[in-house]
Amino acid sequence: MSKVIPDVTCPFCGTLCDDLEVTVSDDNKKIILVKNACAIGAEKFNHTKEPGRVIRPRMRQPDGTFKDISYEEAIDFTANMLVKSRKTLMYGWASTSCQAMSIGHEIAEKVGGVVDNCATVCHGSSLIAIQDVGIPSCTLGEIKNRADRVLFWGCNPAHAHPRHMSRYSIFPRGFFTVKGHKGRKIYCVDCRHTDTARVADTFIQVKQGYDYELLNAFRTAARGGPLPDEIGGVPKEKIYEVVEDLKTGRFGVIFFGMGLTHTLGRNHNIDIAISFTRDMNEFTKFSIIAMRGHWNVTGSGQVLSWQYGFPYAVDLSRLNKARYQTGETTSVDLLTRNEVEACFYIASDPGAHFPIEAMRSSSKKPTVTIDPHINCTTEISDVHIPVAMVGVETGGCAYRMDNVPIETRKVVDPPDGLLTDEEVLTRILARVNELLGAA
Amino acid sequence: MTKKITLNLITCRSIQQGVGMEAGKTSKKYFDACSIIEMHEDDMKELGIWQNTNVRVTSSTGSVVVKAVTTRQELVPGLAHIPMGPWANQIVSAYTYSTGEPCFKGFPIDVEPAINEPILSAVDVVKDACGLLKK
Numbered sequence: 001m002s003k004v005i006p007d008v009t010c011p012f013c014g015t016l017c018d019d020l021e022v023t024v025s026d027d028n029k030k031i032i033l034v035k036n037a038c039a040i041g042a043e044k045f046n047h048t049k050e051p052g053r054v055i056r057p058r059m060r061q062p063d064g065t066f067k068d069i070s071y072e073e074a075i076d077f078t079a080n081m082l083v084k085s086r087k088t089l090m091y092g093w094a095s096t097s098c099q100a101m102s103i104g105h106e107i108a109e110k111v112g113g114v115v116d117n118c119a120t121v122c123h124g125s126s127l128i129a130i131q132d133v134g135i136p137s138c139t140l141g142e143i144k145n146r147a148d149r150v151l152f153w154g155c156n157p158a159h160a161h162p163r164h165m166s167r168y169s170i171f172p173r174g175f176f177t178v179k180g181h182k183g184r185k186i187y188c189v190d191c192r193h194t195d196t197a198r199v200a201d202t203f204i205q206v207k208q209g210y211d212y213e214l215l216n217a218f219r220t221a222a223r224g225g226p227l228p229d230e231i232g233g234v235p236k237e238k239i240y241e242v243v244e245d246l247k248t249g250r251f252g253v254i255f256f257g258m259g260l261t262h263t264l265g266r267n268h269n270i271d272i273a274i275s276f277t278r279d280m281n282e283f284t285k286f287s288i289i290a291m292r293g294h295w296n297v298t299g300s301g302q303v304l305s306w307q308y309g310f311p312y313a314v315d316l317s318r319l320n321k322a323r324y325q326t327g328e329t330t331s332v333d334l335l336t337r338n339e340v341e342a343c344f345y346i347a348s349d350p351g352a353h354f355p356i357e358a359m360r361s362s363s364k365k366p367t368v369t370i371d372p373h374i375n376c377t378t379e380i381s382d383v384h385i386p387v388a389m390v391g392v393e394t395g396g397c398a399y400r401m402d403n404v405p406i407e408t409r410k411v412v413d414p415p416d417g418l419l420t421d422e423e424v425l426t427r428i429l430a431r432v433n434e435l436l437g438a439a
Numbered sequence: 440m441t442k443k444i445t446l447n448l449i450t451c452r453s454i455q456q457g458v459g460m461e462a463g464k465t466s467k468k469y470f471d472a473c474s475i476i477e478m479h480e481d482d483m484k485e486l487g488i489w490q491n492t493n494v495r496v497t498s499s500t501g502s503v504v505v506k507a508v509t510t511r512q513e514l515v516p517g518l519a520h521i522p523m524g525p526w527a528n529q530i531v532s533a534y535t536y537s538t539g540e541p542c543f544k545g546f547p548i549d550v551e552p553a554i555n556e557p558i559l560s561a562v563d564v565v566k567d568a569c570g571l572l573k574k
Contacts, residue, residue: 012457012461013457038454039458040454040460040461043457043462047463050462063573064571121539121540121541121543124538124539124540125538125540128538156451158454159452159454159457160452160454160457162454191449191515191518192449192512192513192515192518192520193513194512195511195512208447208449208518208544208545209544258452258543258544259451259544261540262450262540262542262543262544262545263544264542266536266538266540267538293452312539313539326535326537326538326539327535327536327538327539328537330535330538330539330540331539332533332535332539332541333535333537333539336533349464351565352460352464352524352528353523353524354533354541355528355532355533355541356501356525356528356529356531356533356565356568357500359528359565359568359569360568360569363569363571373463373464374464374465375463375464376464376525376562379562379566380565380569380571
């Protein structure tokens with residue numbers, strides 16, 4: 001007999017859908033069916049069934065092959081590497097639980113590490129802008145129940161957050177939005193006609209890299225100022241029309257993504273998007289939300305913020321004080337300038353997602369990667385420690401993109417003998433304490 | 440003489456890339472989803488290539504071989520897209536303008552046909568760039 005587990009939280013993107021139904025085998029070993037998840041979420045759950053999964057730590061040999069080692073050996077290697085290195089990059093954290101992060105930060109405090117999360121190559125620019133100008137934001141529940149003007153700027157939820165539109169932003173019927181999709185006006189600003197643009201009522205095609213100029217024009221139009229005939233490829237008539245339309249809404253919201261944070265201007269693009277939101281509050285209620293990618297990257301920012309006061313790139317190498325300076329303590333800069341002596345990656349794959357120049361530098365340093373699967377980083381690491389998947393094989397706290405904490409659930413048992421992130425980090429911390437005590 | 444065109448490149452997530460990533464970085468799904476460059480049909484004509492031709496993409500940082508395809512998510516001529524992943528990151532500059540954030544979107548690339556050059560796997564493309572690939 002199989003059993004159905006309701007209300008499972010999906011550990012893929014920042015939308016953290018918490019209405020999944022997962023059918024598992026009686027012995028709690030196998031996932032049989034996943035309901036309600038998007039294509040990516042379903043793949044994540046179903047992936048646990050794939051054969052060939054690594055279940056023992058592995059150490060890279062001089063000839064490039066990997067040899068299985070015990071957890072004790074792997075933990076000892078990691079602790080020794082951390083204690084020996086004067087400055088270690090401890091990057092990742094976005095796909096693990098807040099509890100595990102907290103233990104990791106304790107290790108960083110002991111050994112003088114730099115703790116950085118995936119925001120550094122994702123919404124880091126947004127965090128800089130939020131520090132500069134603040135953010136008038138709200139929860140996704142408020143969007144569902146109130147928003148009647150929704151603007152997607154430089155983001156493509158149809159691909160990156162597949163259920164965002166059906167759960168919160170476009171289609172659902174809410175308390176004050178009883179007509180659902182029909183009661184909302186959807187706008188999409190992008191440099192290409194994305195699948196999100198296809199479901200929007202109005203698509204505004206901006207020239208790639210002209211988001212700042214266009215947002216500036218939106219601000220001017222909101223105040224009734226004059227505009228040149230065309231800004232970033234968009235005629236001024238269209239800008240006036242859209243802004244007037246936004247003003248007539250009862251509750252508007254801007255969702256923004258990598259289209260703003262990755263292009264030239266970075267934090268200034270977000271800065272002006274937030275300022276436009278603030279301006280719009282002169283006319284109606286308006287909010288802005290960052291489309292956070294990894295399911296718990298927001299959680300990493302939260303935990304780091306309440307522990308050290310900074311949301312990412314926290315340098316603890318001075319042991320008794322936390323420092324943060326983007327461009328200096330951020331992962332890509334640290335690696336390209338060769339400023340760290342060892343690398344410790346957990347729950348992320350910088351090998352695939354960092355510019356290659358950074359990874360070239362990383363590959364020359366002692367490296368340990370903690371990840372459930374083989375990826376581009378594990379294959380250039382000295383030691384790979386496999387762990388149970390958080391949100392599937394073990395539970396833990398995560399934060400949704402609107403900073404709402406949601407508990408993830410364990411649905412199946414991990415393969416026999418596989419430890420969780422929390423267990424591995426606790427044992428590394430204990431070994432680090434032993435080594436430091438002996439020194 | 441081989442033709443070459445200069446385009447503006449963006450790297451973004453795609454749902455196929457997401458599914459491939461969860462299927463595993465060594466999976467065929469991931470390879471098929473990410474080792475591509477989406478181009479406008481006009482640019483393909485100008486370059487003199489068909490769909491599914493291998494092309495070499497070069498930026499100021501590096502160079503990578505990927506497969507040229509067209510896309511449903513229409514691009515304007517002159518704009519190209521490689522889904523985020525190890526292939527895209529071979530040519531993304533690590534310079535961050537002191538924000539910590541590399542320029543993943545909006546940089547010039549040269550595209551030229553490379554019909555006989557193979558596309559490396561996700562792990563191999565990273566290993567090769569790091570000098571760890573045993574040939």
